[in-house]
Amino acid sequence: MNAIILAAEEGAHHANSFLLPGDINEVIWGSIAFLLLVAAFFWKGLKPVKGMWYGRIERIANELESAEAARREAEGKLAAVESDIADADSERDRILAEARETAGTVRAQIIERAGTDAADLRARGTADVEAQKAQASNDLQAEIGVLALGAAEAVVTNSLDAGTQNELIENYINRVGAGS
Secondary structure, three states, X not given: OHHHHHHHHHHOOOOOOOOOOOOHHHHHHHHHHHHHHXXXXXXXXXXXXXXXXXXXXXXXXHHXXXXXXXXXXXXXXXXXXXXHHXXXXXXXXXXHHHHHHHHHHHHHHHHHHHHHHHHHHHXXXXXXXXXXXXXXXXXXXXXXXXXXXXXXXXXXXXXXXXXHHHHHHHHHHHHHHHHO
């Protein structure tokens, strides 16, 4: 194997350098091919590459503009929501104040109505008591009259003469009439 490596080394005495290869034809044809490719690129490929490049720049600019518009719209909606929240807070406070005021008014009305109802109830109770007293007094007078009449009849029938009976009855009627 060492013999093969040595044989390969003996036959390969080219002056290869980094900048210039050993065969100048290779450099010329390679350079011509490179320049043709560069010319073909500038002739046919540069316009589509520029179109893609500028198209991408335009797409990015459009995306930035739409993102900015979306941001502005979102900020507007945020401001509207914050305004609605502030309005809702003030509306809540207004409703609570109105409810407290209404509750105070209703409470005062209920207290006033209860006082009026209690006074009416007392007046009706007093009137009922007075009516019951008057009825009892009338019933008592009627009963006394019936009893007095029965007693007078019994006295008259037992031994009173007519003049004495009339005098007793008139005195009794006068006393009962004066007592009521």
